[in-house]
Amino acid sequence: MRSNSSDGRTRPAALSEALHNARHALETGRPADAERIAAEILQANAGDREAAKVLGYALMMLGRNAEAVAVLEKASRGNRDAEADTAFGIALRQAGRGDEAVTAFNRAIKRDAKYPMAFYELGKTFAERGRIDEAIAVFSRGIAVAPTMIDMMARLGKCHLAAGDRKNARRCFERVLGLAPGHYATAEALAMVLMDDRDYAQAAVLFRAMVTANPDNAQARLGLANCMLHLGKDDAAYENMRAAAERGPKFYGQALRLAVTAQRGRFWLRPSDAEKAIKNRR
Structure with missing residues (x-):
């Protein structure tokens, strides 16, 4: 029994099973x-592009990026395979060859303008290199292709935020949470935008949801405490500061700094009084 590979060749059943096992690994x-x-498959069938892609991804995961570049360059050469070009681009980027990575991602998009990962990786590359406007343009094109791809929408929101466009950042983050309410990194990002917009009540809703999902989330507790201070709910604010402080010295310092520097809430003549309030439960 034989099965077809993505390049149109037939693959023996044993190699197909091996490829399945490699992908599962x-x-x-x-x-x-x-x-x-994957290496065993390629020994039996040197032209198996799917096995080459798996091998390339595995080498990247193992930190052997130069080897991955060599493997994936062969897999992408002469083929109209956007995934192979995208994988090649990722390997190039991880090997510190960013300009070549951009070329590979653009080639992937040219070969298949509906392959969303090429847009995602190109936008990510631009963002990491500080080319925020270009990242926004690429991510926007990618979202038009894959409107429910939450990771791309979240990155687009972060780029808008980096560009100082809180309105569009907020719109992106809200869209992500509409698709994936449990995407807590985005919930935190949106909550911070809401706080910048002085929408403390809505920010508190997000922080409270994060705390409910994970009571040990000290960062969310500090965010909630900040919101509570601005909403005039000092007792709730200090309860969350205390809970955050219990998670370790780092968060204790942040809680104390919030208590002392907050423009709302209790006024402390001495920082030591704020320290006592955080340390001692009522």
Whole structure:
């Protein structure tokens, strides 16, 4: 029994099963196993592009980016495979060859203008290099292709925020949470935007949801405490500061700084009094 590969060739059933096992190894965080299996497939069938892609991803996960570049360059050469070009671009970027990565991602988009990961990786590359306007343009094109791709929408929101456009950042973050209410990194980002807009009540709703989902989330507790201070709910604010302070010295310092420097809430003549208020539960 034989199956078809993505390049139109037939693949023996044993190699198809091996490829399945290699992909599963990647998905379950076992890159060394994925590397071994993919390499065995390529020994039996040197032109198997799917195995080459798996091998490239495995090598990247193992931190062997230069080797991944060599493998994925062969996989992308002469083929109209946007995924191979995108994987090649990722390897180039991780190997510190950003300009070449941009070329690879653009080639992937040219080959398949509906492959969202090419837009995502190109936008990510621009953002990491500080080319925020270009990142926004690419992510926006990608969202038009994949409107429910939450990671791309979240990154677009962060880029808008970096560009000082809180309105569009807020719109992106709200869209992400509409699709994935449990995306707490975005919930925190949106809550911070809301606080900048002085919408403390709505920010508190988000921080409270994060605290409910994870009572040990000290950063969310501090955000909630800040909102409570601005809403005139001092007791709730200090309860959350105390809970955050219990998570370790780092958060204790942040809680104390919030208590002392907050423009709302209690006024402390001495920082030591604020320290006592945070340390001692009522």
